[in-house]
Amino acid sequence: MSEREWLAEQFEESRGHLRAVAYRMLGSLTEADDAVQEAWLRLNRSYESDIENLRGWLTTVVGRVCLDMLKSRRIRREDPFEVMVHAPSTTVEDDGDPERQALLADSVGLALLVVLEALDPAERLAFVLHDMFGVPFDEIATIVDRTPAAARQLASRARRRVRGGTQVADPDLVRRREVVEAFLSAARGGNFEALLNVLDPGVVARSDGYEGVRGALAVAKGASTFAQIAEVAQLALINGSPGVIAAHAGEGFRAMMFVIEGGLIVEIDVVTDPDQLRTLELALLDG
Template sequence: MDEHDFLASRFEEHRTHLRAVAYRMLGSLTEADDAVQESWLRLVRSEADDIDNLGGWLTTVVGRVCLDMLRSRRLRREDPLEARLPDPVVSQEDATDPEAQALIADSVGLALLVVLESLNPAERLAFVLHDMFGMPFDEIAPIVERTPAAARKLASRARRQVQGAAPTPDPDPATQRRVVDAFLSAARGGDFEALLSILDPDIVLRADSGTLLGGGMRILRGADAVAGQLATFHRMATTATTRPVLINGAAGLVNTIDGDLISIMSFTITGEKIAAIDILSDPGRLPQLDRTGPESR
């Protein structure tokens, strides 16, 4: 094995961890892969023999790359209508996918990623690296060009915004699936009262149809407003083929028509009620996320 192959082998040992870091930072699977690839390119251009802790070095590099990408993203998305849902991680309920599990470990649900989108880039980096991956503040500080004390304040400020903003999901998968099945039954039957009975009073529905069709992000708050979408839910449930899946480790649904993926629905179940529904129907993004084919069953 030559030096390049040996370095590539060592890098591959850290790839899954790096992708998990980048996914939490960026909320985009494609951008996460780009950040990981950039870390590899920087490693190749570095004096690798002088790196004592390769995992720590790569995590720092990925953190810097993601920070730059977040800042660039903010400059591009000056219009608030360009807000979008993070990429969901879709997996089959009876499948074991170690990489998918690593991406969503520690209950990184879609609702939490939505909250992380509200943080500024430095806050997000400090929170993700410290609270989710245990990196000490003296290692985070150089990445955000602050002192360790200032980095600690960034993470603390982010933590206050995150706590309570993202509902904590019920941990029991069977409970989650039972509530989602009840939602689907109410939708198919057009039963308003049954639907209303399983919605948390403060439910938030986020529907991202993308910009290709002039849609964008739509947000509804409150059980009455969400139950008022019963006709839309009924149309989906009766015209599409609906399959149960896991979305970021939680009970969800994928909806297809003639084999084509038309939407991904993520549910956050709290206290046996639906506290959040996130629907991605952006035709520009769905093909990249399609895990509904035979190879993923």
């Protein structure tokens, strides 16, 4: 076997791992595949026989490529929600690739990707590589051109922003979360009566600032048709309050915020506008 054939074989063995890393970094299968291809090109140009851990070397290269792509995306002021949510939906019919289908089906992963979009590119890289793929901080440091201690701080800062809502100790927040959970559970099951139980009789529902429907009956009828999107929704802290984010390939991304009084929902605000979405502070809650 020639050296090039051996390299190709080793690369193919790592392709799934590299694609998973790139997808978590970029939120787009198309861009992830581009990053993996660039790693292959760099391997062909730069391979040295003394590389002891080829998989680790390739992971580092993919990390650098993804970091550059994220920075370029920000310079171009490209809408991250368009890249992240809609790009995966441009898939062909089942192409027989279980890994690809698994990535696309990972709705909770899409919700996490939405939250990751709010991070600085270096923070996102440190969090993804360390927390999701166990890459040591000394290797991450070489990618972001920082010390290992600084790389650790990047991941820690990202972790607080991404998972800052996993522990809700404030009793009022706990009660409001329970109401939102009840709403989401009822919507998932299309349970009309359960929806009425958590809605104030005068509840108002808005979309991107425009009042849509008013009254518990009207809102419950609308929410009961929300079941499909609710299935891929994720509890989140939105601007510090319990809410829901839903990111589904082909359906776009939306955030739902709630005003709760006396244990009942009195206002529902749905945000789908990308400019408004960028202003929200998001953190996932354990569902």
